Amino acid sequence: MDEHTARWRHRLMRCTVCLWRGPWADAEDAPRVKPKHLEPHEQALQEAYEEKEKAGMQVGQPHAPPCPECGHHLLIVMKKKPGGKH
Numbered sequence: 001m002d003e004h005t006a007r008w009r010h011r012l013m014r015c016t017v018c019l020w021r022g023p024w025a026d027a028e029d030a031p032r033v034k035p036k037h038l039e040p041h042e043q044a045l046q047e048a049y050e051e052k053e054k055a056g057m058q059v060g061q062p063h064a065p066p067c068p069e070c071g072h073h074l075l076i077v078m079k080k081k082p083g084g085k086h
């Protein structure tokens, strides 16, 4: 693995369907699961996430691994800005 990809492995991810949360590396190293059945409106959302992924890949972002629990899309959890209101 190159350094660029290694950088992403530390990112915290959350699932868009279930409650899974964890580092990118955990999701990537987990065994692949068959994606759970989704309702049509949820499926449409997943396709929208996939489109976003493709856009991200065009700017050099590696394709995010699927959720190790349900097989659907993971999103990167954005870090809170330092110095924000308490």
Ligand SMILES: [Zn+2]
Pocket: 015, 016, 017, 018, 019, 020, 067, 068, 069, 070, 071, 072
């Ligand atoms: Zn999930």
